[in-house]
Amino acid sequence: MGKTKIKNRLYKAFIYLLLVILAVIILVPVGWVFLASIKENSEFYGNPWMLPKGVYIQNFIDAFQEAKMGDYLLNSVLVTGMALLLLLIIALPAAYVLARYKFKGSKLCNIMFMGGLFINVNYIVVPIFLMFVNGDKWLKNLIGRGFFLNNMFVVALVYAATALPFTIYLLSGFFATIPKDYEEAAFVDGCGYWKTMLRVMMPMARPSIITVILFNFLSFWNEYIIAMTLLTGEEQTLPVGLMRLMQAQQAAANYGRLYAGLVIVMLPVLILYICVQKKLTEGMSLGGLKG
Amino acid sequence: MKNRKGKTGFIAACVLPAVILFIIFMLIPTINVFKMSLYKWGGFSNTKTFVGLNNFKILFQDAKFYRSFQNSILLIVLVTIVTMGLSLLFAAILSREKIKGQNFFRIVFYIPNILSVVVISAIFSAIYDPNQGLMNSIISIFREEGKTPILWLGDQKLVIYSLMIAMVWQAIGYYMVMYMASMSSVPESLYESAGLEGAGRVYQFFHITLPLIWNNIRTTLTFFIISTINLSFLFVKALTGGKPDGASEVFLSYMYGQAYTNSSYGYGMAIGVIVFLFSFGLAGLINLATKREVLEF
Numbered sequence: 001m002g003k004t005k006i007k008n009r010l011y012k013a014f015i016y017l018l019l020v021i022l023a024v025i026i027l028v029p030v031g032w033v034f035l036a037s038i039k040e041n042s043e044f045y046g047n048p049w050m051l052p053k054g055v056y057i058q059n060f061i062d063a064f065q066e067a068k069m070g071d072y073l074l075n076s077v078l079v080t081g082m083a084l085l086l087l088l089i090i091a092l093p094a095a096y097v098l099a100r101y102k103f104k105g106s107k108l109c110n111i112m113f114m115g116g117l118f119i120n121v122n123y124i125v126v127p128i129f130l131m132f133v134n135g136d137k138w139l140k141n142l143i144g145r146g147f148f149l150n151n152m153f154v155v156a157l158v159y160a161a162t163a164l165p166f167t168i169y170l171l172s173g174f175f176a177t178i179p180k181d182y183e184e185a186a187f188v189d190g191c192g193y194w195k196t197m198l199r200v201m202m203p204m205a206r207p208s209i210i211t212v213i214l215f216n217f218l219s220f221w222n223e224y225i226i227a228m229t230l231l232t233g234e235e236q237t238l239p240v241g242l243m244r245l246m247q248a249q250q251a252a253a254n255y256g257r258l259y260a261g262l263v264i265v266m267l268p269v270l271i272l273y274i275c276v277q278k279k280l281t282e283g284m285s286l287g288g289l290k291g
Numbered sequence: 292m293k294n295r296k297g298k299t300g301f302i303a304a305c306v307l308p309a310v311i312l313f314i315i316f317m318l319i320p321t322i323n324v325f326k327m328s329l330y331k332w333g334g335f336s337n338t339k340t341f342v343g344l345n346n347f348k349i350l351f352q353d354a355k356f357y358r359s360f361q362n363s364i365l366l367i368v369l370v371t372i373v374t375m376g377l378s379l380l381f382a383a384i385l386s387r388e389k390i391k392g393q394n395f396f397r398i399v400f401y402i403p404n405i406l407s408v409v410v411i412s413a414i415f416s417a418i419y420d421p422n423q424g425l426m427n428s429i430i431s432i433f434r435e436e437g438k439t440p441i442l443w444l445g446d447q448k449l450v451i452y453s454l455m456i457a458m459v460w461q462a463i464g465y466y467m468v469m470y471m472a473s474m475s476s477v478p479e480s481l482y483e484s485a486g487l488e489g490a491g492r493v494y495q496f497f498h499i500t501l502p503l504i505w506n507n508i509r510t511t512l513t514f515f516i517i518s519t520i521n522l523s524f525l526f527v528k529a530l531t532g533g534k535p536d537g538a539s540e541v542f543l544s545y546m547y548g549q550a551y552t553n554s555s556y557g558y559g560m561a562i563g564v565i566v567f568l569f570s571f572g573l574a575g576l577i578n579l580a581t582k583r584e585v586l587e588f
Contacts, residue, residue, distance in 0.1 A: 011492075012388075015384050015388060015390070016390075018380075018381070018384065019381070019384065019385075019390065019396050022377075022381065022396075022400060022463070023395075023396060023399045023400070025460070026399055026400060026402055026403060026460070026464075027399060027402075028425075029414045029415075029417075029418055029425070030402065030414070032417075032425065033414060033417070036417075044423060045423070046423075047428065048423045048424065048425055048428050049425075049428065090308045090309050090312060091309060093304070093305035093306075093309075094305055094306050094308070094309035094310075096305065097301075097302050097305040097306050098306065101298075101302055103299075103302050109306060109310060112310075112313065112318070113309075113313065116313060116317055116318075118517075118571075119317050119321050120517070120521050122521050122524055122525075122543050122547075123321070123324060123543075123563050123566075123567060124317065124320035124321055124323075124324060125547075126324075126546075126547070126550040126551060126556065126559060126560065126563075127319075127320035127321075127323035127324055127327065127560075128316065128320050129551070130323075130556065131319075131320065131323075157312075157316070158316055160312070161312040161313060161315070161316035161317060162316060162317060164309055164312060164313055164317075165313070165317075168309065192297070193297065193298060193301040194301065197305075218405055221407070222405075222406070222407035222408065222409075222410075223407075224407065224408070224409050224525075224529070225524075225525065225528070229551065239407045239408075239409040239410070240409075242407075242409050242410065242413060243409050243529055246409075246412075246413050246416065246529075258413065259417075262410060262413050262414070265407060265409070265410050266406060266410055269405050269406065269407075270402070270405075273401075273402070273405045274398075277398050277401070280401075280405075281397070281401060281468050284465075284468055284469060284472070
């Protein structure tokens with residue numbers, strides 16, 4: 001009897017050890033960045049495990065002003081906000097109609113968006129870039145200036161467009177589960193199509209809408225290939241700005257600024273995650289797989 | 292009649308913006324990938340010449356392409372095995388055992404998944420730093436003084452494994468949460484009766500849990516291949532840039548480099564086509580190979 005008890009204890013201890021090891025492997029690098037962001041530059045030479053001597057705020061001031069992370073932050077907020085707004089305005093009605101109405105071409109539309117789930121942005125970023133290069137050339141001849149490249153709104157539009165398949169897939173999956181009675185009751189009460197959609201169906205979809213916003217916020221905020229390709233000038237979003245800072249740091253050996261920049265990129269996402277982590281992981285089983 | 296007219300207008304107003312946006316920014320670029328792969332296209336000079344399958348012919352003699360191919364396959368195989376094994380293990384622990392602070396572990400393990408690949412790359416380039424990085428400072432405890440530091444990202448042989456570690460670090464939590472969701476739907480009574488018959492935990496894992504969530508594992512496998520190809524591109528772009536000397540180049544980073552940096556758009560798109568076909572072929576193959584009778588519960 002006593003033997004199995006010891007065996008069980010050992011097993012439990014082993015499991016906790018595994019869990020703690022993985023937690024440490026994940027938390028230490030992240031916490032290390034936070035600590036490093038308040039170190040003075042001279043503190044980076046020597047033992048990397050040393051705790052910071054004090055709180056050196058200058059890193060953040062430098063990152064915001066000299067490394068332009070403040071500007072990039074503003075751009076990221078702008079692009080992410082615009083892209084989310086565009087996405088919701090366009091995807092919500094489409095998902096609703098595709099889930100609830102049969103019309104000529106509805107099947108084709110559904111197949112098209114389903115197929116879109118398999119198209120990854122990484123493959124099509126070059127043709128999109130060339131499309132804009134040509135568009136700008138044409139516009140320059142016409143009105144003397146380009147429009148498509150180096151334009152935050154265009155980046156937001158591309159984000160919204162490439163997020164359409166997944167968003168429509170998730171939302172129409174939800175709309176399909178709502179009983180028909182709600183719409184019929186609304187029609188009897190004299191609501192038109194628009195009113196039924198906006199006043200009756202949309203409020204019911206709130207949980208899925210929140211899921212959609214969360215997932216797309218993360219992917220828009222973290223995206224950098226499209227931003228890097230389409231924003232060729234000085235104006236950038238945070239992740240690309242961080243990449244530039246990384247390259248500059250390697251040359252100038254200015255570590256504090258880099259870590260402060262890292263914190264600026266990470267912090268909003270971490271705060272959001274801590275607030276909504278339950279919704280996020282629940283939403284995963286709702287939406288199934290996402291790349 | 293009036294009602295019907297209103298309905299058509301309503302449907303059109305709701306669906307058309309999405310369809311138009313999709314066609315312009317996804318469908319046409321996708322078609323263009325295939326079309327451009329048949330041209331020799333020197334970028335801005337706008338000299339497009341139709342060369343048929345010539346780009347593909349060059350591709351099959353391109354040693355650099357083979358290298359990126361090898362790296363991609365290596366990453367697909369290794370990252371899949373390690374991530375799957377670990378995330379299944381931790382999912383089983385967190386959903387089968389009574390653990391104190393279970394929620395805490397679940398929340399922590401998922402953190403890497405919400406961070407930008409650029410952030411993770413910056414963290415890992417600091418960890419791998421030869422002189423002040425965490426890796427070398429840990430290893431130096433076990434090594435003799437005065438040995439040359441290990442160049443995690445600068446060594447031709449090591450760099451791909453360094454990439455792999457970052458990718459596994461990023462992905463474990465995501466797959467763990469997904470497996471936990473499917474494991475929670477396995478009925479408790481099965482474990483209870485198995486326990487009464489004296490089956491140990493390991494036996495239960497391999498004979499109850501695994502077979503019952505097999506369908507979910509199959510789906511993730513297919514998904515894994517496609518996402519590893521994409522993620523490895525994001526990591527290479529942010530962490531190594533293909534250095535040293537192309538030793539960490541993968542499929543899509545080579546494509547991007549040829550198209551965007553080297554301005555050989557047609558050639559780059561030919562690589563894209565091959566990668567596209569390859570990834571779907573492989574996914575289909577794996578789908579066939581893992582076909583088992585689905586167990587009901």
